[in-house]
Amino acid sequence: MLSTLRLLDFRCFPTLDLQVPPGGAVLTGDNAQGKTSILEAICLLVRLHSPRTHRMATLARFGSGGFGIAGDPWQSERQVRHSREGLFLKADDEARASQSSYLEDGGLIVWMGNEDLDLVRGPGEGRRRYLDFIGSQLSTDYRRSASRYRQALRAKNLLLKQARPRDAELLAYEEILVEHGTVVMRLRAQLVADLSPLAATAQRDISGKDEPLTLHYLPASGPDLRESMLQARERETRLRQAVVGPHRDELDLRVHGMPASQFASEGQQRTLALSLKLAQGQLLTLRRGAPPIYLLDDIFGELDPSRRNALMHHLPANAQKWITTTHLDWLEETPELRELVRYRLDSGHVKDIPI
The missing domain is CATH 3.40.50.300 (P-loop containing nucleotide triphosphate hydrolases)
Incomplete structure (x- = not known):
């Protein structure tokens, strides 16, 4: 306090x-x-x-x-x-x-505001920030790996924008991205698994209805980050930016099995956003006492x-x-x-x- x-x-x-x-x-x-x-x-x-x-x-x-x-x-x-x-x-x-x-x-800290509606209907960046803010409060490993991943990602994107990217440097940064991106992916998957039942209970209680809410972690690279980077190398060189990794992950939110951003009413979306933040608070309390x-x-x-x-x-x-x-x-x-x-x-x- x-x-x-x-x-x-x-x-x-x-x-x-x-x-x-x-x-x-x-x-x-x-x-x-x-x-x-x-x-x-x-x-x-x-x-x-x-x-x-x-x-x-x-x-x-x-x-x-x-x-x-x-x-x-x-x-x-x-x-x-x-x-x-x-x-x-x-x-x-x-x-x-x-x-x-x-x-x-x-x-x-748990921050709750009207902008939380963007967690449901906004782009994936907001949902990644939601997971990052929780993860950084719970785990030193999460905070360290997320920071080092972001630094290496910026460096890799700068190299990709050069007329002739230097392969040796790209490979060096990719090793850092794989090492720390894998940690972020593992911890995000555990976070979503822990948050899902808490958010579902909050959604049901706040709405007063049986509105099954499910959360699913969708890693942009699939389960193997190193293999995904290898397969994406030609596309990244052509687009001049990194296209696979935790910076493209998604948190999938569904009500009654349907995508919440498309099929939930505004009232349901507002309740869902509250439920996500209440689940955050419960998880922080459970983990930190x-x-x-x-x-x-x-x-x-x-x-x-x-x-x-x-x-x-x-x-x-x-x-x-x-x-x-x-x-x-x-x-x-x-x-x-x-x-x-x-x-x-x-x-x-x-x-x-x-x-």
Whole structure:
């Protein structure tokens, strides 16, 4: 859990200092007032990950030279600072030399937002990121192999774009891709196997109907990555890009045996997206023995009371929940959340709202 959060020149906040009880907080206010930015800051502090951008430089307040985030997740005082000199990380007064070392003893996060619908009807990249975010929180091997695979993939694609790619260098990078891509494939297959029954149960409970949900891992290269790369070599040379490997994997989602992106209604798709994130939280809790922090970005106002109450039933009672919303009308219909501390945001300023 997180009891204090401090920001310096992050997004729209020159400074911010929040004190939050164990249950969490509800952040309310009009759009573009900084509510989602607070959730983003927590995600960065805990997992060095922003669901909104891949470029940390864009997170600094306009006109500033960088940003700072500090807080105490999982009883560990942590700092993340970014400037023109780069990224500086600290945990319990100890500087961490790399992102990997910072994350080794980091906490757990589940982010839930309306953009989660893209997990169902969007391109495969979003579903791969979903698996990567879970895998990186659960396994050092996953985090290391996924990072090294991405680095080798970028290098291979740069070579393929040359007029005459150097075969020896391509082969060297392919060895790295096979080594680490095979690890990613194995761990993704296990993740999907573990997530599938959890997501199916959540789908049934939230919908209140018997809507069988199944998840299937579809490796783009088939079971043998090395053989697939060999067979694809001529096509990759012609297209000047790598076409097989975990960067092309797919997570197949089906309701009643039919592809969810094509045949599920919007209500079913919204329930499915919630179910995937609830399954993520359950799996993190089962594997790590403690619930994650839940960051819920403006989703409750979009749900009917039955789905809202079913969602709350699935969230661990002892998990901290940070919730953003533009209005509080629905809150009185959700007993589990009535006692959460409430803040109102207005142009980067935060005010307490009496309960």
